[in-house]
Amino acid sequence: MKIDEQNFIKYLQAGKEHALDYVIDHYLPLIKGVVLKILGPLDINESPKECCNDILLSIWKNAKKFHGDAADFKKWVCVIAKYKAIDYYRMEMKKKESPSLNIELTLAESIMYENSFLEEQEEIQVIISSLKPVDQKIFIMRYLLDFDTEEIARQLEMTKSAIDNRLYHGRKKLKKDLGGMPIEKSV
Amino acid sequence: MKNLFKHFNDIDIDVNEFEEADVTEFEKAQFKRDLKRQVSKTKNRKWMKGVAAVCLSLGIGTASLIGLSYTTFAHDIPIVNSIIKLFSTKDKIISGYEEFADQQHLVAESNGTTITVNESLFDSKKFLVGYYIETDRDLGEHPEIETTFKVDGREHALFHTEHIIEKVGPNKYAGLTTAILNLSNQLEQANFEFHISSLSNRDTKEMVQGSWDFEIDAKATENKVQIVEAPASKKADLGIKINEVIYTPISFIVNYTETQKNEMLKEKWDVISSDLNVKDNLGNTYTSRLTGGTGNGQGFMEYVFTYEKLHPDAKTLIFTPIFKLMEAEIDENGVKWVNPDSDLKMEIIELSDIIIKIPK
Numbered sequence: 001m002k003i004d005e006q007n008f009i010k011y012l013q014a015g016k017e018h019a020l021d022y023v024i025d026h027y028l029p030l031i032k033g034v035v036l037k038i039l040g041p042l043d044i045n046e047s048p049k050e051c052c053n054d055i056l057l058s059i060w061k062n063a064k065k066f067h068g069d070a071a072d073f074k075k076w077v078c079v080i081a082k083y084k085a086i087d088y089y090r091m092e093m094k095k096k097e098s099p100s101l102n103i104e105l106t107l108a109e110s111i112m113y114e115n116s117f118l119e120e121q122e123e124i125q126v127i128i129s130s131l132k133p134v135d136q137k138i139f140i141m142r143y144l145l146d147f148d149t150e151e152i153a154r155q156l157e158m159t160k161s162a163i164d165n166r167l168y169h170g171r172k173k174l175k176k177d178l179g180g181m182p183i184e185k186s187v
Numbered sequence: 188m189k190n191l192f193k194h195f196n197d198i199d200i201d202v203n204e205f206e207e208a209d210v211t212e213f214e215k216a217q218f219k220r221d222l223k224r225q226v227s228k229t230k231n232r233k234w235m236k237g238v239a240a241v242c243l244s245l246g247i248g249t250a251s252l253i254g255l256s257y258t259t260f261a262h263d264i265p266i267v268n269s270i271i272k273l274f275s276t277k278d279k280i281i282s283g284y285e286e287f288a289d290q291q292h293l294v295a296e297s298n299g300t301t302i303t304v305n306e307s308l309f310d311s312k313k314f315l316v317g318y319y320i321e322t323d324r325d326l327g328e329h330p331e332i333e334t335t336f337k338v339d340g341r342e343h344a345l346f347h348t349e350h351i352i353e354k355v356g357p358n359k360y361a362g363l364t365t366a367i368l369n370l371s372n373q374l375e376q377a378n379f380e381f382h383i384s385s386l387s388n389r390d391t392k393e394m395v396q397g398s399w400d401f402e403i404d405a406k407a408t409e410n411k412v413q414i415v416e417a418p419a420s421k422k423a424d425l426g427i428k429i430n431e432v433i434y435t436p437i438s439f440i441v442n443y444t445e446t447q448k449n450e451m452l453k454e455k456w457d458v459i460s461s462d463l464n465v466k467d468n469l470g471n472t473y474t475s476r477l478t479g480g481t482g483n484g485q486g487f488m489e490y491v492f493t494y495e496k497l498h499p500d501a502k503t504l505i506f507t508p509i510f511k512l513m514e515a516e517i518d519e520n521g522v523k524w525v526n527p528d529s530d531l532k533m534e535i536i537e538l539s540d541i542i543i544k545i546p547k
Contacts, residue, residue, distance in 0.1 A: 014335070017223060020219075024218050024219050025215060028210045028215060029208055032210055053225075060226055062192035064342075068196065075199070076195055082200065140198070145198065155198075
């Protein structure tokens with residue numbers, strides 16, 4: 001089995017470990033680049049490595065959810081890397097900060113802070129999945145990937161105020177729903 | 188969220204925003220080594236994570252089948268054509284299945300190894316396929332097999348696959364693979380594409396790679412589906428609601444929902460798992476095997492269990508729901524293991540019976 005640019009996605013999705021080696025050989029520099037850009041300023045030693053490992057593992061576990069060609073794959077990897085790196089960033093910040101410093105927050109920051117209370121990133125995801133598809137996308141971009149509203153507006157071809165509006169209503173809904181709700185999650 | 192990584196497909200990110208970092212060959216090698224270790228762990232235990240506790244506490248597992256000696260098998264081979272029958276001598280739950288199996292004669296040869304599928308059986312949730320392997324290699328006593336399935340052309344339609352492979356003579360093996368459909372899938376008929384990609388010796392790790400493909404159109408055994416109206420049985424904020432029973436000529440399949448709302452118990456015990464003790468009005472008891480499970484992590488779980496063949500004269504089924512509260516061993520991955528042989532503490536809470544009239 002010769003793994004190359006043409007077939008590595010297929011083999012990765014089939015669960016072949018050689019394909020993961022290929023991903024490490026060809027995408028690790030990019031993954032590490034994303035991670036360092038986000039975690040670099042924190043000046044912590046081990047985290048970037050752990051984070052890269054976590055990203056590679058996520059790519060492996062979720063390979064079947066990817067669709068597209070090698071160019072799309074590069075983007076997909078980038079998104080996962082950014083998502084994970086932000087996640088690590090928040091965890092590190094949480095360790096550093098004491099809650100008393102968080103009194104004065106803007107609205108956007110306060111929802112992020114609320115999120116950090118939820119402890120588990122997964123829980124946020126479960127909650128987000130109760131939103132309408134377009135709002136899910138906006139929330140993922142805004143809060144999990146830290147895109148600014150202009151960028152989201154550009155990608156979704158909506159106005160910035162429409163995005164802000166949806167974020168506002170989504171947050172309201174989430175607040176209401178925070179008591180927990182049944183969302184199916186596979187074993 | 189299941190779909191998070193799917194959503195990521197639609198997100199347009201500027202790849203040029205990031206600069207590639209320097210990565211040494213040494214670093215790459217280190218990542219490969221670390222991941223290989225983690226990946227092989229996740230692979231083996233993938234399906235177990237959620238249900239391991241349940242399975243082990245019920246004493247189910249293929250391990251009990253591994254002790255078969257091949258001499259008895261070899262002796263049986265010329266007489267018994269049914270692989271299901273062959274394995275049913277040791278696995279009570281599939282006993283009688285052979286009567287309803289479809290005979291097949293599908294042969295595939297690859298890399299010096301011939302595989303003949305000679306039997307299949309489908310009960311709307313589970314697809315069993317029996318085959319003989321003849322090879323020019325020594326694959327040890329209990330070879331490992333790598334397979335993939337497509338159901339009606341779709342991949343990932345399965346919850347889980349189980350394999351039993353036994354040596355039946357020099358370089359000859361009998362195998363039985365059970366493919367279990369996802370919980371939401373229940374099919375009257377289906378097309379199964381069964382692909383075998385490798386066989387390997389568990390001890391020496393020698394591997395025969397090849398491509399053995401079989402396509403089988405399966406029609407489910409005649410089933411009767413009973414929607415159960417009986418209310419949930421509850422005690423101490425633990426509950427069991429039986430949703431559905433499917434009666435097949437070889438078994439009955441029970442779908443139930445488990446609720447755990449007792450935070451105090453959840454706090455106190457590592458694992459709380461439910462089970463049903465089942466008997467009929469004649470006093471026959473039935474053993475079960477897990478067929479699938481799904482849940483939301485917030486106190487609701489839905490399980491499907493397959494039981495042995497129902498006694499033809501039985502009029503009612505009596506389900507006694509129980510909850511096992513257990514201490515568990517927790518390994519470095521955070522996976523909880525319940526070892527039935529260890530002396531960790533366990534308590535059982537029994538709920539009141541749910542009685543169901545068997546439809547005629």
